[in-house]
Amino acid sequence: MSILVNSDTKVLVQGITGKEGSFHATQCLEYGTKIVAGVTPGKGGQKWEDKIPVFDTVADAVEKQGADAALIFVPPAFAADAICEAVDAGVAVIVCISEGIPARDEARVAAFMKGKPSRLIGPNCPGIITPDQCKMGIMPGYIHKPGRVGVISRSGTLTYEAVWQLTESGLGETTCIGIGGDPVPGTSHVEALRLFNADPETEGVVLIGEIGGTSEEEAADYIKAEMKKPVVAFIAGQTAPPGRRMGHAGAIIAGGKGTAAEKMAALTEAGATVVKSPVEIGDAMIRALG
Amino acid sequence: MKVHEYQAKEILGRFGVAVPRGKVAFTPTEAREVASELGGKVVVKAQIHAGGRGKGTFTDGFQGGVKLAQSVDEATDYAKKMLGNTLVTHQTGPEGKEVQKVYITEISDIAKEYYLGIVLDRAAKKNVIMSSTEGGVEIEKVAAETPEKILKTWVDPLMGIQPYQARRIAFGLGFTGTAFKEAVKLVMGLYQAHEATDASLTEINPLVLTPDGHVVALDAKMNFDDSALGKYPDLVEMRDLTEEDPLEVEASKFDLNYIRLDGNIGCMVNGAGLAMATMDVIKLEGGEPANFLDVGGSATTERVKNAFRILLSDKNVKAVLINIFGGIVRCDVIAEGVIAAAKEIGISLPVVVRLQGTNVDRGRQLLKESGLEFSVANNLQEAAQQAVSALG
Numbered sequence: 001m002s003i004l005v006n007s008d009t010k011v012l013v014q015g016i017t018g019k020e021g022s023f024h025a026t027q028c029l030e031y032g033t034k035i036v037a038g039v040t041p042g043k044g045g046q047k048w049e050d051k052i053p054v055f056d057t058v059a060d061a062v063e064k065q066g067a068d069a070a071l072i073f074v075p076p077a078f079a080a081d082a083i084c085e086a087v088d089a090g091v092a093v094i095v096c097i098s099e100g101i102p103a104r105d106e107a108r109v110a111a112f113m114k115g116k117p118s119r120l121i122g123p124n125c126p127g128i129i130t131p132d133q134c135k136m137g138i139m140p141g142y143i144h145k146p147g148r149v150g151v152i153s154r155s156g157t158l159t160y161e162a163v164w165q166l167t168e169s170g171l172g173e174t175t176c177i178g179i180g181g182d183p184v185p186g187t188s189h190v191e192a193l194r195l196f197n198a199d200p201e202t203e204g205v206v207l208i209g210e211i212g213g214t215s216e217e218e219a220a221d222y223i224k225a226e227m228k229k230p231v232v233a234f235i236a237g238q239t240a241p242p243g244r245r246m247g248h249a250g251a252i253i254a255g256g257k258g259t260a261a262e263k264m265a266a267l268t269e270a271g272a273t274v275v276k277s278p279v280e281i282g283d284a285m286i287r288a289l290g
Numbered sequence: 291m292k293v294h295e296y297q298a299k300e301i302l303g304r305f306g307v308a309v310p311r312g313k314v315a316f317t318p319t320e321a322r323e324v325a326s327e328l329g330g331k332v333v334v335k336a337q338i339h340a341g342g343r344g345k346g347t348f349t350d351g352f353q354g355g356v357k358l359a360q361s362v363d364e365a366t367d368y369a370k371k372m373l374g375n376t377l378v379t380h381q382t383g384p385e386g387k388e389v390q391k392v393y394i395t396e397i398s399d400i401a402k403e404y405y406l407g408i409v410l411d412r413a414a415k416k417n418v419i420m421s422s423t424e425g426g427v428e429i430e431k432v433a434a435e436t437p438e439k440i441l442k443t444w445v446d447p448l449m450g451i452q453p454y455q456a457r458r459i460a461f462g463l464g465f466t467g468t469a470f471k472e473a474v475k476l477v478m479g480l481y482q483a484h485e486a487t488d489a490s491l492t493e494i495n496p497l498v499l500t501p502d503g504h505v506v507a508l509d510a511k512m513n514f515d516d517s518a519l520g521k522y523p524d525l526v527e528m529r530d531l532t533e534e535d536p537l538e539v540e541a542s543k544f545d546l547n548y549i550r551l552d553g554n555i556g557c558m559v560n561g562a563g564l565a566m567a568t569m570d571v572i573k574l575e576g577g578e579p580a581n582f583l584d585v586g587g588s589a590t591t592e593r594v595k596n597a598f599r600i601l602l603s604d605k606n607v608k609a610v611l612i613n614i615f616g617g618i619v620r621c622d623v624i625a626e627g628v629i630a631a632a633k634e635i636g637i638s639l640p641v642v643v644r645l646q647g648t649n650v651d652r653g654r655q656l657l658k659e660s661g662l663e664f665s666v667a668n669n670l671q672e673a674a675q676q677a678v679s680a681l682g
Contacts, residue, residue, distance in 0.1 A: 008333070014441055017622055027618065043345055045341055065424075075565030076517065077520065077521075086357065090682045101517060102488050102517045102518035102521075103410055103488075103515050103517065103518075104485070104488050104515065104518065105408065105448070106415075107415050107417070107447040108447045108448060110415040110447070111416070111447045111448045117583070127348070138618065139617060140616075140617035140618055140647065140648060142648070143617070143647065146507040154563065155561060155562065155563020155564065156561045156562075156564075156567075157559075157560055157561065157563065157564040157615040157617065158561060158563035158564040158567050159563070160615050160617055160647065161564060161646070164615075164646065164647070181413050181562060181563070183410060184410070184412065184415050205530075206451050208563070210563055210566060211566070212412075213412040213413070213414065214413050215412075215413075218413065232318060233566070236563045236564075236567045236568040236570065237569075237570070238571045238573065239318075239551075239564040239566075239570050239572075239573045239579060240569070240582070241549075241551065243550050244564060244582075245516075246547075246549065246561070246563060246565070246566050246582055247561075247562025247563075247566075247582070247584045248562045249515075249516070249517060250412070251562060251563075253567070254409075255429070255430045255433075256412065256430055259677060260570075273454035276569050276570070277567075277570070277574055278564075278567045278570075278571070278670065279571070279669060279670050279671045
């Protein structure tokens with residue numbers, strides 16, 4: 001088992017003919033992801049790399065190819081539109097990699113999606129991967145190994161760091177989900193925790209957070225109330241100065257709120273194992289799983 | 291991106307927000323002209339991005355970055371004392387900020403002060419308008435001590451602000467009569483300005499009721515979403531580079547995410563989360579990071595070279611830690627980039643490199659054989675320890 005994506009997931013790639021989209025679609029195909037369609041308005045009827053049919057609209061790709069997941073690589077100014085198009089076409093899982101989408105667009109997308117069945121992962125994220133089954137994103141596939149631990153993270157390379165430790169230790173991963181570094185993510189820590197909590201194969205969860213917002217505090221409330229599995233958490237930005245945006249649009253301590261210390265305290269209080277250094281994530285999970 | 295008070299008021303004015311008449315002045319002569327246009331009795335306000343100007347002190351001992359002048363001569367004199375002088379407030383740090391312009395406005399008499407602010411409520415995924423009868427003090431202080439004095443109004447992102455919401459706020463602040471009507475108009479305008487510029491923060495503190503019953507924005511602050519600036523060339527023109535760290539400005543030209551800090555271990559990392567985590571580990575090992583620097587996923591020779599140059603321009607840097615997780619980009623390619631950049635720049639400081647990921651063995655081999663004095667660490671903790679001990 002796994003969450004959200006598996007070997008049956010039929011993926012369409014929005015922006016497949018662009019430089020980024022084309023490069024990463026190739027990588028995903030090589031990993032074994034079932035990419036069934038590409039979407040580039042105006043290029044409908046063509047074949048990408050002589051193998052994947054390209055459509056003008058997401059609705060066409062869904063109707064003709066039965067796609068049920070969308071991977072988005074369009075420039076940030078057009079990304080909100082691309083997400084809404086996928087939502088409107090009834091795509092179940094939408095992964096948006098694009099970085100630099102205005103927060104106002106993200107809030108409008110969130111309001112538009114309310115009550116609709118689609119789930120958005122990201123934006124500004126590495127994507128989601130179920131090892132050896134489906135890679136929808138830009139993460140290096142080979143560092144992952146099928147296994148016992150779910151991973152949720154706001155970061156990219158820091159996630160790879162944690163995954164690497166899980167793989168090296170032999171624990172492996174069920175699914176790794178990058179929720180992204182923006183202020184209004186489509187999927188929160190809590191929603192991802194809930195999915196892993198319900199997945200019979202996931203035995204423990206690594207939760208990676210960072211400064212800014214209250215997503216980790218909300219996760220702590222959920223862990224305390226409902227989580228049945230051990231959680232190992234790391235929060236990046238313990239040394240970050242207040243008021244400065246640390247790379248990610250969402251990584252900022254504003255008005256004295258959103259510090260690493262607050263998040264670490266909340267998660268510890270909720271019963272999670274909070275490590276001070278990312279180096280300790282793998283070992284802490286080995287101990288937590290006994 | 292941040293702008294000055296006079297710029298924020300210019301933007302808000304366009305949306306019907308009532309602001310005192312005023313103009314910016316770059317020289318005492320200009321200040322004199324503006325003060326006489328406004329009738330002599332004016333406020334002279336130092337224009338720096340940092341808050342706490344009124345209670346600030348200039349490095350030559352002159353008190354206060356906001357002064358009431360009773361005559362044109364007095365206003366000119368204040369402008370002379372502020373311009374070119376360095377103002378220290380609780381937000382500037384001890385080094386202060388040089389004042390390069392002053393904003394001269396008419397005096398508004400104050401019967402009562404209020405607070406109005408708009409920010410994104412990330413948990414609710416919509417903007418929240420905060421209003422309070424506790425004006426003139428920092429809203430964080432009010433939120434901590436008397437949260438019941440803050441009225442919060444959430445705005446649907448698809449509907450935008452509705453008049454009933456503006457009325458709720460105006461009633462909540464206790465306005466009546468003409469002042470009520472003016473307050474409703476001001477709140478509507480304020481929100482529209484916030485939306486129309488993709489602002490991340492819009493704040494009026496204080497909003498004032500004058501003794502003759504008018505509602506005016508006495509101070510104003512606006513910050514904008516960097517991700518949306520491409521839509522607003524007129525806002526980009528308002529950027530004041532002298533308010534930013536010169537190295538950060540330089541880094542932004544090369545699309546590098548660089549933030550200068552106080553320590554002495556320079557860091558170069560791919561990925562923002564990993565860059566923060568690297569700073570954290572340096573601190574855990576007893577060192578102090580000199581900067582945050584995300585070279586991005588690709589970490590090409592060109593990017594690494596620029597990153598090296600910027601990082602080394604900080605004279606506090608005594609050792610460098612490079613932490614790269616090679617994913618799609620292979621470690622051997624990154625190692626080649628680091629070697630080429632180091633050779634070209636000619637680095638004399640100790641450099642610790644930690645590589646992990648794709649082709650890591652080949653990458654480490656290349657670093658060892660490069661003839662350059664790299665310390666190659668096996669993991670992040672070891673890298674931080676080596677960097678700290680390299681400081682001697």
